[in-house]
Amino acid sequence: MSLFGTTSGFGSGGTSMFGSTTTDNHNPMKDIEVTSSPDDSIGCLSFSPPTLPGNFLIAGSWANDVRCWEVQDSGQTIPKAQQMHTGPVLDVCWSDDGSKVFTASCDKTAKMWDLNSNQAIQIAQHDAPVKTIHWIKAPNYSCVMTGSWDKTLKFWDTRSSNPMMVLQLPERCYCADVIYPMAVVATAERGLIVYQLENQPSEFRRIESPLKHQHRCVAIFKDKQNKPTGFALGSIEGRVAIHYINPPNPAKDNFTFKCHRSNGTNTSAPQDIYAVNGIAFHPVHGTLATVGSDGRFSFWDKDARTKLKTSEQLDQPISACCFNHNGNIFAYASSYDWSKGHEFYNPQKKNYIFLRNAAEELKPRNKK
Amino acid sequence: MTICQFFLQGRCRFGDRCWNEHPGPRGAGGGRQQQPSGSNRRGWNTTNQRYSSVIQPSSFSKPTPWGGSRDQEKPSFATFDSGESASKNRGFGLSQNPFASPGSDDQKDDKKLLEGIVKDMEVWESSGQWMFSSYSPVKKKPNISGFTDISPEELRLEYHNFLTSNNLQSYLNSVQQLINQWRNRVNELKSLNTSTVIALDGVNQATPSFGFGNRQTVTFGSPGFPVNNSSSNSAQNFSFKPSPGFATAPSGSPPVFGNTPAFGAVPASSSAIAAATPTFGLRKPEITSAASFSFKTPAASGFGSSGFSGFSPSMAASPVGSPVAPAFGSGSSVAGFGSPGSQPHTAFSKSSSDTFGNSSIPTSLSFSLGSTSTDNALFTPKDQLTAEELEQFQSKKFALGKIPLKPPPVEFLNI
Numbered sequence: 063m064s065l066f067g068t069t070s071g072f073g074s075g076g077t078s079m080f081g082s083t084t085t086d087n088h089n090p091m092k093d094i095e096v097t098s099s100p101d102d103s104i105g106c107l108s109f110s111p112p113t114l115p116g117n118f119l120i121a122g123s124w125a126n127d128v129r130c131w132e133v134q135d136s137g138q139t140i141p142k143a144q145q146m147h148t149g150p151v152l153d154v155c156w157s158d159d160g161s162k163v164f165t166a167s168c169d170k171t172a173k174m175w176d177l178n179s180n181q182a183i184q185i186a187q188h189d190a191p192v193k194t195i196h197w198i199k200a201p202n203y204s205c206v207m208t209g210s211w212d213k214t215l216k217f218w219d220t221r222s223s224n225p226m227m228v229l230q231l232p233e234r235c236y237c238a239d240v241i242y243p244m245a246v247v248a249t250a251e252r253g254l255i256v257y258q259l260e261n262q263p264s265e266f267r268r269i270e271s272p273l274k275h276q277h278r279c280v281a282i283f284k285d286k287q288n289k290p291t292g293f294a295l296g297s298i299e300g301r302v303a304i305h306y307i308n309p310p311n312p313a314k315d316n317f318t319f320k321c322h323r324s325n326g327t328n329t330s331a332p333q334d335i336y337a338v339n340g341i342a343f344h345p346v347h348g349t350l351a352t353v354g355s356d357g358r359f360s361f362w363d364k365d366a367r368t369k370l371k372t373s374e375q376l377d378q379p380i381s382a383c384c385f386n387h388n389g390n391i392f393a394y395a396s397s398y399d400w401s402k403g404h405e406f407y408n409p410q411k412k413n414y415i416f417l418r419n420a421a422e423e424l425k426p427r428n429k430k
Numbered sequence: 431m432t433i434c435q436f437f438l439q440g441r442c443r444f445g446d447r448c449w450n451e452h453p454g455p456r457g458a459g460g461g462r463q464q465q466p467s468g469s470n471r472r473g474w475n476t477t478n479q480r481y482s483s484v485i486q487p488s489s490f491s492k493p494t495p496w497g498g499s500r501d502q503e504k505p506s507f508a509t510f511d512s513g514e515s516a517s518k519n520r521g522f523g524l525s526q527n528p529f530a531s532p533g534s535d536d537q538k539d540d541k542k543l544l545e546g547i548v549k550d551m552e553v554w555e556s557s558g559q560w561m562f563s564s565y566s567p568v569k570k571k572p573n574i575s576g577f578t579d580i581s582p583e584e585l586r587l588e589y590h591n592f593l594t595s596n597n598l599q600s601y602l603n604s605v606q607q608l609i610n611q612w613r614n615r616v617n618e619l620k621s622l623n624t625s626t627v628i629a630l631d632g633v634n635q636a637t638p639s640f641g642f643g644n645r646q647t648v649t650f651g652s653p654g655f656p657v658n659n660s661s662s663n664s665a666q667n668f669s670f671k672p673s674p675g676f677a678t679a680p681s682g683s684p685p686v687f688g689n690t691p692a693f694g695a696v697p698a699s700s701s702a703i704a705a706a707t708p709t710f711g712l713r714k715p716e717i718t719s720a721a722s723f724s725f726k727t728p729a730a731s732g733f734g735s736s737g738f739s740g741f742s743p744s745m746a747a748s749p750v751g752s753p754v755a756p757a758f759g760s761g762s763s764v765a766g767f768g769s770p771g772s773q774p775h776t777a778f779s780k781s782s783s784d785t786f787g788n789s790s791i792p793t794s795l796s797f798s799l800g801s802t803s804t805d806n807a808l809f810t811p812k813d814q815l816t817a818e819e820l821e822q823f824q825s826k827k828f829a830l831g832k833i834p835l836k837p838p839p840v841e842f843l844n845i
Contacts, residue, residue, distance in 0.1 A: 105583070124586070150590070152583060168587050191587060211584065236581055250579035251564045270570055274550070276563035276579045298560040323557075335557035337582070400582035401560055403605065404589050 088396065090374035093416035096139045096393075101125045104395035104413055106153045109386035114160030117386045118142070118177075119393060121415055122151030128165045128175065133391065133417065145175050145182045152191060158199045162220075164206055166195035172208050174220050185220045188212050194247075196240040198259055207263070209235030209247055217263055227263060231255070241282045244290040244307070248277035254295070256307060271295070272303035272318055281341040283348060283364070294350055294364070296338030298401075302352060304364050317367070322354030337401055340382050346389040349424045353380035353394050355401040366427040378411065385420060392420035543567055547574075551620045561612045576615040580608070600830065 089095060100123035110118040117133040128151050130142045149169030156163055163175040164185070172186035172195050186192065190212035198205050198217070205226055206218045211234040216225040233250040240246075244266075245257040252271035257263050271277065275297045285291040292306035300322045309315035324334040336356035343350045349370060353359040357376035362369050381399040385392055397413035398406065434450030436442040442452065547567045554561070562580035564573045585605070592601035819834035823842050828834075 124590075150587065191583075193583070233579070234581075234584075236579075250581070251573055252566060252579075271566075272569055274566055274569075276560065276581065278581070298563050299554075300559065333553070333557055335553070335559040337560055400586040400589075402558075403585070404601075407589075 087375070087377040088412070088414060089416060090376060091416070091418065093418040094137045094139070096121075096131055096133075096415040096417060098129070098141045099395075099413055099415050100127060100129060100397075102150075102409070102413065103397040103399065104382055104415060105151060107382045107384040107393050107395055107415065108154045108156055108163075109384050109391070109393065111156050111158055111160050112387040113158065117391060118160075119384075119386075119415070119417075120154045120156070120163050121382075121395065122154045122165055122167075123397075123413070124150040126150055126167070128154060128163070130163070130177065133386075137417065139417070143177065143180055145173070145180075147171070147173065149191065152193050153195045155195050155197050157197050158204075164195045164197060166192035166208055168192075170210070172206065172218075174206070185223075186216060186218045186225070187223070188214065188216065190234075193235050194238040196238060196245070198240055198242060198245070198263070200242055200259055200261075202261070207238070207240060207245065209238045211235065213249075215247060215257075215263075229257075229263065229265065232268075236277050237280045239280050239282045239293065241284065241290040244282060246280050246282055246293045248280045248295060250276070252277060256293075267307075269305070272305055272316060273297040273299070273301055275299040275301075278337050279340050281343055281350070283343045283350070294341045294343070296341050296352060298337035300335040300338065300354065302338055302341065302362075319362070319367070321352055321360055321362075321369075322356045322358065324356065336379075337399070339380060339399055340384075340394075342383050342385050342392075344385055344389045344420065344424045345387060347424050347426050349426050351383055351385070351392060351394075351420075351424070353383040355379040355399055357396070359383060359392075359394050361424050363427045368427050370427065371423055378413075389424065390419065390421045392418045392424075394418070548620055551616045555613075555616055555620075562608060574619070576618075577612070604830070 096119070100121060102123050102125035104121050104123045106122045108120045110116070110120075119131045119133050119139070120128060121131075122128045126147050126149060127144055128147070129144045131139045132142050133139050145165065147165065147167035147169050149167045151165050151167045153166040154163060161177060163177060164172060165175060165182070166172045166186075168191035170188045170191055171184045172188075172192050173182045174185045175182040185206060186195075186208045188208065188210035190210050192208050192210045194207075194209040196207045198207055203226075206220060207215065208218065209215050209231070213231045213234055215229040215231055215235065215238075217227040217229075219226050231247065231249050232253045232255075236248050236250055238245065238247040240259070243259045245259055245263065247255050247257065248271075249255070252273065252275075254269040254271050254277070256266045256269060258266040273295060276299075277295060278298050279296040280293055282290045282293045292304065292309070295303045295305060297303075301318055301320050303316070303318040305316050306312070322336040322338055324336075334356070336354045338352050338354050340353045341350055348365070349361060349363045351359055351361050357379050358373045359380055360369060360372040376396050378396045379399045379401055380394050381397050383392065383394040393415060395413065395415045398408070398411065400407065431449075431451040434442050434448050434452050437448065437450070437452040442448050550565070550567065554565075560582065562585070563577060564579045565577045566573045588604075589598075589601055592598050819836065822828055822834050823838045
């Protein structure tokens, strides 16, 4: 029985796995492929912060591992190290000094991986898989924030096994983002909460979701003064909402746009609608990239409200994306995201991480 | 400033906000800014900034093809700024925005809302998008019941777990069930007979936290009752998610509705509604398996929220797998969206004290609860439960495949 009646496959659908001879569409954009990519779907990507010289990429996968590569300016990728969890890794993040990597997994724990010593210790515990993990660096404290499907948000000092603080969520945490002093958490059942992190994390506001369907990913953006001022929220319905926290004119400033849909016919009637799997903002230009289950990525300028570019379609969904600290590299992972259920899952299919030069393509459009 | 051409024609949408000049007091443009008709859309070739004012409300009913998503392949930019393409305009559409017409027809808005819902359901079905998602027709409204969020990761994790325990078949079964439930719900919403419409009206009044207005209860009286036929079952079973799980009883005879008006607001209204109050008799076992996505705690787990009429035929045979959802990634308590966790508990307890053998059940109601005391209808006495079910109720979480079909004994409730 198929999960979905239609077979709107990606390029070659789920069938041409064993070396398709005709068109190999796994890298239509001819981007750099990361060597020794994970064996199972990649759930999360993260580049090292600017405090670390060079670029290091971390990827967490459903093969329970977290891998680290050094990415050189030539584009060459060198696998550096790997750590294991006992369950699929759902989220990764770096500490601000670039010495530690935090990993969140379905095994209900989060670990801190010291890259220098290559040791990983558990720093967090939940009652259900940990879906998001972020490092918070405040003037008066630093901690790790973990969001889990057990409907709690916990803040951990890495030295203690008890959380510094536990905040209740209305529902399971699906995605989160942190740019000090703001944090946004999107939960199941269209819940959306903004936290302020000064002094200590506290709930700032609960927001009515601007989207009609399940939340999938969220990313905070900053204003011209480099202060976080709003966020982009993606749903499973091929739509992203741009929402400002305190806009001068909410009706005018907040908006949503459709993305990751097949054009079908010209009318909006029979379209294939894909989930937005990840959103990332370019650290310098402020433009954003979205990646979706349709196997494409797109670049957008939210201020000019235009699309900058859409890629060719890859043969697999793109499950995660990330910019490096200066915005020169855009990394995206091509692997199955379960958007069509288990029938389309092929464990033999190779998973890729691609790197693309993002310096030029994400320059904002000039407003008229 | 340039003179506004549309104002001269008497059809400027922006009225006072218009950036062009509206000469003199003549013309009828002013008040109509938010009620553009469909045909006007093509005429608006002004800059995007102006559209942005309508984007927010309209982005739901007429999804904005931002950046010319009509043709996603093209790397060229959307003719966003050019003002030539009609497609852009179509997007910035037009508001079927209930907020913009204050006081004007509630009915018209509701109608549009419903149309929007039907359309959304059609799109949802045909587009191949992820099915296990919550849904709400318009931003401010609460989620429509009957849809629960399961993220792809949660589903995949379940798959992996079942794979390792060699129990793939039950995973497949539960997934198939979830799919069926979803399809039924979508079809219900698509078909939109009058009772669903009335029930949905309640949505309009509902605030995210429990609000079922009196309207809701009143209208339930009318579609007649006892309700036995499946077509109107859909309405009755339309309880709203915000309320912490109340089982509804779609199957067959006694018409019992889980729609509890019981949150304090009701006593006032129920007097007015007297004979028509559909109370919360909750029928026994079979129901609980329906809609079982929000099992709160094992104790209160008997009450899944919102039964679907789609269930009624299959209700009796509803396989154990259906209450699978709560096990996905979430602990024992799944209910309570948006409202603080504690609230559902109190509401529930309130209603339980209200309903069970209480005075607000009008005697004029002709239904029978299947058993004499209301207690029995809602809870199973301990001796009627098998050992396995007892064990399930007592454990912290339901084990997949073993979720009891009967409501728990009253002793287990922690109120």
